[in-house]
Amino acid sequence: MILITGASGQLGRLVIDNLLNTTPANQIVAAVRNPEKIADLAEKGVQIRQADYSDLDSLVAAMQGVEKVLLVSSSEVGQRVEQHRNVIHAAKEAGVALIAYTSILNADTSPLILAKEHVATENLLAESGVPYVLLRNGWYSENYTMGLATALEYGVVGCAEDGKLSTAARADYAAAAAAVLVKDGQAGKVYELVGDNAFTLSEYAAAISKVSGKTVTYHNVPEAEYTKILVGAGLPEGFAAVLADSEVGASQGGLFSDSKDLSTLIGRPTTSIEDSIKAAL
Template sequence: MILVTGATGQLGRLVVEGLLEKVPAGQVAVAVRSPDKASAWAARGVQVRQADYGQPESLAAAFQGVDKVLLISSSEVGQRVAQHRAVVEAARRAGVRLIAYTSILRADTSPLALAAEHKATEGLIRDSGVPFVFLRNGWYIENYTVGLAPALAHGALVGSAGEGRIAAATRADYAAAAIQVLTTPGHENTVYELGGDSPFSLSEFAAEVARQTGKPLVYQDLPAEQYERVLVGAGVPEGFARILVDSSVQSSRDALNDGSHTLSHLIGRPTTPLAAALGATLER
């Protein structure tokens, strides 16, 4: 039995659908806050289990009879360690034989503020004694495509990334990696540093968007303080804006770059090229 936590999220949905192409539905379970959102999977034979990272008492039943768990990191920055600790402890008590965790690129050495909770979670998993796989995901291309509409409206994509190169891949690429480690043997106690095959700068990203849309778009590099003001002015909460700025600044120092090609080797195909990912987004 394979259990996917956070299964109704954007990454989780892709993982579950991919699993259903490889294993019988009866061998797939999902742990979700709102079972109603997973009713379509239940109709296909997936076991839907109510569980909430923030409610440890809900986790014991959710993990019963489970062999492998994909722990998709919580979206609640600042609360992740406590939430993940509850999940890891529940998995250990249930006798789970593998925990795969969606971490961050080079979590143990990354300068990104976001990395601290991932590093702590990896420590919790190691200390639990349960065999593990750390899927240290790099940036998602979708992190940038989600803001394309306002960028195109203003003719500028802004950030503090300089000409740093970003080895981004699509959510589907990272989902494929998770599916691979959950459905094939030989991954126990392995750390995978995952990124796209063809790193790009935000200037190159903007140029490709302009090429495909026929609309002017340039990358405008801003000092960190100014970029933070832009984000807050656009409605981003101050705390999260600081995290976004930090990630952008660190990417200017190649903290989001990766040349290992581990992701493409793991999934057995090249990662999705930027042009193709943008094309799919712009068609929607």
């Protein structure tokens, strides 16, 4: 059986949708804090098990009889290491044969502050003795296109300068995770997963202009100013600071790679930023 953590989240749900194309539903376990959120999956035959990243006992119980686990990184920045430690410990106790972990692009050399918790988790996996595979995900295209309405009104604002972004659609990363979970011989592998075609934020603004028919420009601002803009838009100050740091990291090459691991795993080109813009519009 294959267990997906965070199964009600955007990535976890997409992974399960992909697995249903290749794997019997009763061999898929959706681990989720609130089972009611994915009741429709139970109707398809998927096993729903209650589990919380912060509740070790619930994780151990959820993993009984499971062969492979997809550890989707927790969304609670600052608490991830302990939460991931619980998942890894539970997997070891349950005799899981493989953990696939959604890390971050080039985790061991990344300038992004977000990388610290991912590196710590990778170290926990290495120390655990449980076989594992690293899915080092680059940035989701949706990280930008979710703010498309604001971009159309005020232009694209950021502090990434001319840094290149190798983004891909969330669905691409989900398809790759599902592909790895059904393949044999994955233990020890490290996949650097990014979109096929990188772009700068100036080029992103140009792509919005092309697709929408409305002229959009990119405004590069200092990190502190960008943080204030994000806070003014309603984001918590700590999260705004993390996003601004990620933009600065992009300016240093932290979100760029020419790896073709992602398109190779999914057997097709990754979703272009233009297509992601069209979908968002």
